[in-house]
Amino acid sequence: xxxxxxxxxxxxxxxxxxxxxxxxxxxxxxxxxxxxxxxxxxxxxxxxxxxxxxxxxxxxxxxxxxxxxxxxxxxxxxxxxxxxxxxxxxxxxxxxxxxxxxxxxxxxxxxxxxxxxxxxxxxxxxxxxxxxxxxxxxxxxxxxxxxxxxxxxxxxxxxxxxxxxxxxxxxxxxxxxxxxxxxxxxxxxxxxxxxxxxxxxxxxxxxxxxxxxxxxxxxxxxxxxxxxxxxxxxxxxxxxxxxxxxxxxxxxxxxxxxxxxxxxxxxxxxxxxxxxxxxxxxxxxxxxxxxxxxxxxxxxxxxxxxxxxxxxxxxxxxxxxxxxxxxxxxxxx
Ligand code: DOR
Ligand code: ZN
Numbered sequence: 001x002x003x004x005x006x007x008x009x010x011x012x013x014x015x016x017x018x019x020x021x022x023x024x025x026x027x028x029x030x031x032x033x034x035x036x037x038x039x040x041x042x043x044x045x046x047x048x049x050x051x052x053x054x055x056x057x058x059x060x061x062x063x064x065x066x067x068x069x070x071x072x073x074x075x076x077x078x079x080x081x082x083x084x085x086x087x088x089x090x091x092x093x094x095x096x097x098x099x100x101x102x103x104x105x106x107x108x109x110x111x112x113x114x115x116x117x118x119x120x121x122x123x124x125x126x127x128x129x130x131x132x133x134x135x136x137x138x139x140x141x142x143x144x145x146x147x148x149x150x151x152x153x154x155x156x157x158x159x160x161x162x163x164x165x166x167x168x169x170x171x172x173x174x175x176x177x178x179x180x181x182x183x184x185x186x187x188x189x190x191x192x193x194x195x196x197x198x199x200x201x202x203x204x205x206x207x208x209x210x211x212x213x214x215x216x217x218x219x220x221x222x223x224x225x226x227x228x229x230x231x232x233x234x235x236x237x238x239x240x241x242x243x244x245x246x247x248x249x250x251x252x253x254x255x256x257x258x259x260x261x262x263x264x265x266x267x268x269x270x271x272x273x274x275x276x277x278x279x280x281x282x283x284x285x286x287x288x289x290x291x292x293x294x295x296x297x298x299x300x301x302x303x304x305x306x307x308x309x310x311x312x313x314x315x316x317x318x319x320x321x322x323x324x325x326x327x328x329x330x331x332x333x
Pocket of ligand 1: 101
């Protein structure tokens with residue numbers, strides 16, 4: 001049995017830098033025709049020079065793969081001149097509330113202080129991607145942030161806003177209320193709940209931000225993805241950390257899912273008899289929302305089985321040691 005995907009896109013991925021970048025970039029580039037590259041390095045990717053340097057690192061690491069790295073600036077207040085210079089090189093700007101997650105210390109403290117830049121982005125057609133969490137109780141952080149999304153969507157009606165890695169039914173419900181509001185969802189939030197993270201023995205490899213939520217949230221996310229809701233895009237949030245930073249006190253947030261995304265998505269959509277919708281979920285919706293045409297690739301998956309290794313270097317992948325029924329067997333450019 002065979003299943004093909006045309007130009008799959010990962011609309012949210014972390015590839016880090018240095019040796020980690022060299023290890024993980026090919027794992028995304030081999031399967032995806034393009035991916036949005038998150039800018040939360042230390043220091044952040046918050047100027048054009050650093051962004052072009054970062055893009056060069058990724059292009060050097062991707063090997064022969066046909067892969068378009070879609071570069072993001074880290075949100076700060078930018079001048080019109082800075083944005084004009086950056087415009088043709090960036091896909092969007094990623095906003096982190098200060099301290100919300102890995103390497104976000106340089107993020108935004110008050111949204112109200114960022115409005116001049118939002119207005120410029122709206123005028124210039126630069127999309128805004130947001131890590132939407134408050135500093136409240138961990139299970140309520142996304143829900144509490146939804147009022148900020150609503151405020152921004154209303155105040156800047158032409159600003160294309162993406163709620164990154166949504167984890168709640170409340171966020172799903174907000175999607176339909178504002179034309180300019182979109183969302184990405186990860187693979188893992190379609191599958192796991194807080195029980196998988198902390199319901200039995202603690203599993204640090206499933207710890208991420210935003211934390212996985214309740215069964216009704218997971219069910220709502222999955223149902224929305226399975227029907228390829230037109231405003232929902234796949235964004236893995238694959239976020240590798242070395243095992244020493246995961247299996248320790250003070251575990252870093254993030255799942256490394258890049259190598260298993262497509263096989264697991266095909267498995268999941270097949271199980272729910274929704275394979276016909278997968279193309280839109282992993283590519284079509286993102287193309288339409290952003291008016292973006294990716295390089296043409298055809299990815300073939302077959303039921304030959306993928307044995308997920310225990311480690312990729314010093315990184316433990318999601319589903320380590322499992323055999324996934326589907327494997328990527330060919331990528332045609
Ligand atoms: O779990 C996460 N890991 N969530 C994020 O928002 C950031 C990411 C990372 O960079 O490690
Ligand atoms: Zn992320």
